[in-house]
Amino acid sequence: MGLAVNGTYYAVPSALQQFIADGWTISDQMPYFLRPMVGEDYYEIRTDWSLSQDGQGILPGGSIIRLLEKDGVLLEVMITNLAQDQEAEPYQKIENGTVTSITVFYDNTRTSIQLNGKELNSITPEILLEDYPTEEGWTHAPNDYCAYPEFGVSTDYLVMYDSGSESRSVEIYFDLDNIASKVQVVNKPEVKN
Numbered sequence: 001m002g003l004a005v006n007g008t009y010y011a012v013p014s015a016l017q018q019f020i021a022d023g024w025t026i027s028d029q030m031p032y033f034l035r036p037m038v039g040e041d042y043y044e045i046r047t048d049w050s051l052s053q054d055g056q057g058i059l060p061g062g063s064i065i066r067l068l069e070k071d072g073v074l075l076e077v078m079i080t081n082l083a084q085d086q087e088a089e090p091y092q093k094i095e096n097g098t099v100t101s102i103t104v105f106y107d108n109t110r111t112s113i114q115l116n117g118k119e120l121n122s123i124t125p126e127i128l129l130e131d132y133p134t135e136e137g138w139t140h141a142p143n144d145y146c147a148y149p150e151f152g153v154s155t156d157y158l159v160m161y162d163s164g165s166e167s168r169s170v171e172i173y174f175d176l177d178n179i180a181s182k183v184q185v186v187n188k189p190e191v192k193n
Contacts, residue, residue: 001168001187004114005104012187013100016079019068020095025073027067057091063100073110078105080188105182115183123172123180125157132159154178
């Protein structure tokens with residue numbers, strides 16, 4: 001699981017340290033890639049939901065949302081502490097966390113976003129059915145938002161796979177012209193005891 005942004009492939013999950021070594025920094029900006037029907041209060045709560053009291057780490061089994069920034073490009077990521085034993089380690093420093101989700105959309109700083117080697121704006125629901133076959137356990141759940149043009153989204157197309165021990169999904173947002181313009185890739189492995 002993963003995607004390529006401007007020619008660089010980012011696997012999901014990956015150690016946040018890999019992004020930092022590649023020149024990404026954690027932005028001070030509030031995450032803002034809002035979903036249809038989800039308000040800003042979602043981000044106010046989820047951004048620091050599992051943050052330690054001193055704000056330096058992530059509680060075991062928890063996740064936080066942050067923006068990573070590099071050369072004006074922003075990626076919204078979910079950073080997860082995959083350890084679950086709070087007695088052995090009360091929290092994990094944010095920079096030692098694991099990126100289990102990446103969200104990115106086309107804007108003036110991104111010339112290319114690729115999923116499975118295909119340019120995002122060329123992906124259709126039919127391609128998603130081919131790339132994520134239902135006979136292999138993938139579930140397809142498209143949501144039609146055409147009645148709500150104020151969201152700027154015609155379809156929110158979610159493809160999910162859940163084995164019980166891990167959860168993977170790809171969510172693609174099609175704009176009002178039915179062109180894929182935003183993608184979220186999630187691959188959260190089992191939390192370690």
